[in-house]
Amino acid sequence: MNSLFMAGRDLVRSEITALGVDGPFRLTVSHGRGAIVEYFNTARAALVREAELEELLMSARGAVPAEKGVAI
Numbered sequence: 634m635n636s637l638f639m640a641g642r643d644l645v646r647s648e649i650t651a652l653g654v655d656g657p658f659r660l661t662v663s664h665g666r667g668a669i670v671e672y673f674n675t676a677r678a679a680l681v682r683e684a685e686l687e688e689l690l691m692s693a694r695g696a697v698p699a700e701k702g703v704a705i
Contacts, residue, residue, distance in 0.1 A: 634648065634649045635647070635648050636648075636683065638687060638691075640664065640687075640690040640691045640693070640694045641691075641694030641695060642665075642694075643664050643665035643666075643690075643694065644665075645662065645663065645664045645665075645687070645690055646662070646663045646664075647660065647661065647662045647663075647683050647686070647687070648660070648661045648663075649676060649679045649680065649683065651676070652672075656673070656674055656675060656676070657672050657673060657674055658672070658673045658674075658675065658676050658678075658679045659671075659672055659673075659679075660672075660673065660679045660682055660683055660686075662683070662686050662687075662690075664690060669686060
């Protein structure tokens with residue numbers, strides 16, 4: 634699963650990869666100053682951490698995180 638977002642002027646790419654049928658899962662967040670790689674037992678835990686890192690990177694660059702959800 635891949636995700637892209639802008640944090641200030643930086644394009645940030647995140648990827649969650651299953652390393653086996655039932656995990657573990659690797660979260661890789663690549664940004665303008667390097668990459669963050671973390672491992673999780675569940676995909677849900679990786680998604681929660683991805684959201685935390687997105688908010689952290691956005692606020693560190695003075696950007697306002699976008700509201701996520703379904704547009705109607």
